[in-house]
Amino acid sequence: MTKNISGKVAIIGAGITKFGELFEQSYNDLVVEAAFDAYQDAGVTGDDIEAAWLGTFLPLGWGFDGTGGPSLAEALNLYPKPVSRVANYCTTGMEAVRMAAMAVASGLYDVVLAVGAEKMREVPPRGSLVAQHVEKLHPLYAKGRTAPGSFAVLATRYFHEYGASKDDLAEVAVKNHYHGSLNPKAHFRKEITKEQVLKAPMVTEPLGLFDCCPTTDGAAAVVLCRADLAEKRFGKKDYVLIEGMGLSCANGYLTTAFNPRFDFLGFEATREAARQAYEQAGVTNPREQLDLAEVHDCFTITELLNYEDLGFCGRGEAPAFVRGGSSRLGGELPVNTSGGLKSCGHPIGATGARVVAHVTNQLLGRCGKHQVKGAKRALGHTLGGPGAVSSVFVLAKN
Amino acid sequence: MTKNISGKVAIIGAGITKFGELFEQSYNDLVVEAAFDAYQDAGVTGDDIEAAWLGTFLPLGWGFDGTGGPSLAEALNLYPKPVSRVANYCTTGMEAVRMAAMAVASGLYDVVLAVGAEKMREVPPRGSLVAQHVEKLHPLYAKGRTAPGSFAVLATRYFHEYGASKDDLAEVAVKNHYHGSLNPKAHFRKEITKEQVLKAPMVTEPLGLFDCCPTTDGAAAVVLCRADLAEKRFGKKDYVLIEGMGLSCANGYLTTAFNPRFDFLGFEATREAARQAYEQAGVTNPREQLDLAEVHDCFTITELLNYEDLGFCGRGEAPAFVRGGSSRLGGELPVNTSGGLKSCGHPIGATGARVVAHVTNQLLGRCGKHQVKGAKRALGHTLGGPGAVSSVFVLAKN
Numbered sequence: 129m130t131k132n133i134s135g136k137v138a139i140i141g142a143g144i145t146k147f148g149e150l151f152e153q154s155y156n157d158l159v160v161e162a163a164f165d166a167y168q169d170a171g172v173t174g175d176d177i178e179a180a181w182l183g184t185f186l187p188l189g190w191g192f193d194g195t196g197g198p199s200l201a202e203a204l205n206l207y208p209k210p211v212s213r214v215a216n217y218c219t220t221g222m223e224a225v226r227m228a229a230m231a232v233a234s235g236l237y238d239v240v241l242a243v244g245a246e247k248m249r250e251v252p253p254r255g256s257l258v259a260q261h262v263e264k265l266h267p268l269y270a271k272g273r274t275a276p277g278s279f280a281v282l283a284t285r286y287f288h289e290y291g292a293s294k295d296d297l298a299e300v301a302v303k304n305h306y307h308g309s310l311n312p313k314a315h316f317r318k319e320i321t322k323e324q325v326l327k328a329p330m331v332t333e334p335l336g337l338f339d340c341c342p343t344t345d346g347a348a349a350v351v352l353c354r355a356d357l358a359e360k361r362f363g364k365k366d367y368v369l370i371e372g373m374g375l376s377c378a379n380g381y382l383t384t385a386f387n388p389r390f391d392f393l394g395f396e397a398t399r400e401a402a403r404q405a406y407e408q409a410g411v412t413n414p415r416e417q418l419d420l421a422e423v424h425d426c427f428t429i430t431e432l433l434n435y436e437d438l439g440f441c442g443r444g445e446a447p448a449f450v451r452g453g454s455s456r457l458g459g460e461l462p463v464n465t466s467g468g469l470k471s472c473g474h475p476i477g478a479t480g481a482r483v484v485a486h487v488t489n490q491l492l493g494r495c496g497k498h499q500v501k502g503a504k505r506a507l508g509h510t511l512g513g514p515g516a517v518s519s520v521f522v523l524a525k526n
Numbered sequence: 527m528t529k530n531i532s533g534k535v536a537i538i539g540a541g542i543t544k545f546g547e548l549f550e551q552s553y554n555d556l557v558v559e560a561a562f563d564a565y566q567d568a569g570v571t572g573d574d575i576e577a578a579w580l581g582t583f584l585p586l587g588w589g590f591d592g593t594g595g596p597s598l599a600e601a602l603n604l605y606p607k608p609v610s611r612v613a614n615y616c617t618t619g620m621e622a623v624r625m626a627a628m629a630v631a632s633g634l635y636d637v638v639l640a641v642g643a644e645k646m647r648e649v650p651p652r653g654s655l656v657a658q659h660v661e662k663l664h665p666l667y668a669k670g671r672t673a674p675g676s677f678a679v680l681a682t683r684y685f686h687e688y689g690a691s692k693d694d695l696a697e698v699a700v701k702n703h704y705h706g707s708l709n710p711k712a713h714f715r716k717e718i719t720k721e722q723v724l725k726a727p728m729v730t731e732p733l734g735l736f737d738c739c740p741t742t743d744g745a746a747a748v749v750l751c752r753a754d755l756a757e758k759r760f761g762k763k764d765y766v767l768i769e770g771m772g773l774s775c776a777n778g779y780l781t782t783a784f785n786p787r788f789d790f791l792g793f794e795a796t797r798e799a800a801r802q803a804y805e806q807a808g809v810t811n812p813r814e815q816l817d818l819a820e821v822h823d824c825f826t827i828t829e830l831l832n833y834e835d836l837g838f839c840g841r842g843e844a845p846a847f848v849r850g851g852s853s854r855l856g857g858e859l860p861v862n863t864s865g866g867l868k869s870c871g872h873p874i875g876a877t878g879a880r881v882v883a884h885v886t887n888q889l890l891g892r893c894g895k896h897q898v899k900g901a902k903r904a905l906g907h908t909l910g911g912p913g914a915v916s917s918v919f920v921l922a923k924n
Contacts, residue, residue, distance in 0.1 A: 375609075
């Protein structure tokens, strides 16, 4: 039943702020930096933007930054244009791009902006993610629930089922920190050794400190337009086309673990979002047809599960995939060449937009030391909820 | 520069819960009731729905209900389909419909669902709107700021400029409570007298108790499809077409009063959103071309300003417009035939969806005692931010 807007919408500009502990930049500062970078890259000004979408998930930690479209309109002086806000857990930034793309494909707007932004560090204790779970969520379903705790059970189950170990998780951390060391925008820019990973303090057994992505501040933006206008109006020889975009909600926020179809070995939402995006893009063998992928490595175990859910390898084969170097720069399908969430960090609303922006930069050959040579088609993925919702984009160079 | 999707998207089903203090219904109960009513009206089942949008503005008062698409997917068992959440202050519910309409017009989906829902009554004191302003907003811009306080200054200015009075505001309250008395879904279903309005306790000078809408629980939903499928696939002889939909952000959330263009006599966001929607719909004389309107009467003064911002009458003419009965049932352009926010209440995320659903019911001749006879084209309007953002729909019978 899935219809298709493949090839109708182009990404002509991308901007990403430095990710990190950005106490010196306000929410608006981040939004402005990301959007103006994307404007400059696209060769547009704010006057060209006809409508915009903002992705922010947790605006109410302090103040109202990001609660609605006016947060973006104000920062960028887009008045009096239409600006909307979307939120969908950790897929939030990708949702901003997806809405913007549908709006262009609908014929209502020719040139639009999508921004993802979140400040995760500058919150009072009551505003932190952990505090919100403790204070506001269901007293039974959510008792003691944290993000590492939700994913640790999958690692334990995976180890049990396939004989994998913490050493396999460490392969992911070492790889992504290596990639991050090459990316000037990453939160962490330092290589780490497997020994460091294995000796790090435990967070939730079996996930240690280096198995977890940090909470981070940051923003990212892309400018989208009708595909036929990319060259005709903006003079672009090289740009990126949206070939497929899928979204799936497979559980409730608190009920992943209670879903009888959930085997604790992967996420149905990712598999379904990929199915939609692959069908639209005509991808039948992702390992061969994709040149790189940015996936949601909130924890090292998540990246292993993503390999399998996204069809990069078979069930139980993820440890061999990462150990063989397939997902490392220079491998057959480099994954998280930016450093991923593991090194870039994870400002929730920003992440999905950063993934799309980073993939765009890769496809346009602008990634310097972490460039994948000759990349023509790539995948972007986010997983939220945790596990309830997933978004997948397939992007290609025109 | 505005493009057009006029006539491409049909509304084939509408559902509205009872609005009120619904302590006996959970958030999910409300979502299910509204959506299933809309399904039944459309003649669809959940299997027909290909994607859905949820509008909720304040999910974090207690729990995570409404923070993301999974809240709607879970309540309706839409797994594993794409479900997104939008939020844009008091235009939130209308944004859900707008995104859903663009998605259909994009060609990606044929049949989609838009739901708006909010529980405003079942929140702890720390979760209330007033507490959030006091505890979380800017200590200078937002000091002492409340919703009645923000709108009261416009009433004072309007009185000064045009010689209007509290008696004019009371005309709006009496009219909308009369309309609400005819609507079985309204929160307040009792006629009131002008004397009651004028003698009511003061909230913020000059706005008394009956000049303010209540905070309320509720949900509303609409089913949308490609216009050509309304009859072909669903056998509908009568349905509603989206002729125009506009959205405008004209200020930041906290900066309305600091905008040098703001004259405290109306809202630029409403005028611009109406301009967009009217242009798409070919409306040049709204007073003549519209048969009814649902507008954002969060306070009685707001409805008067809306008449002028939406072009129903000239500047300063709103008191005469309401006094002459033009906006009363049976008048030339009945406004808020549901009872408006004044009688229905204002569950923030639900309101915009309720407005679209109510207008749909009017255009299909199903409003019983508050039916506008022969209605063919109607307007729906919401204002949020407050004053920062506005959304306007023009809907017509096929």
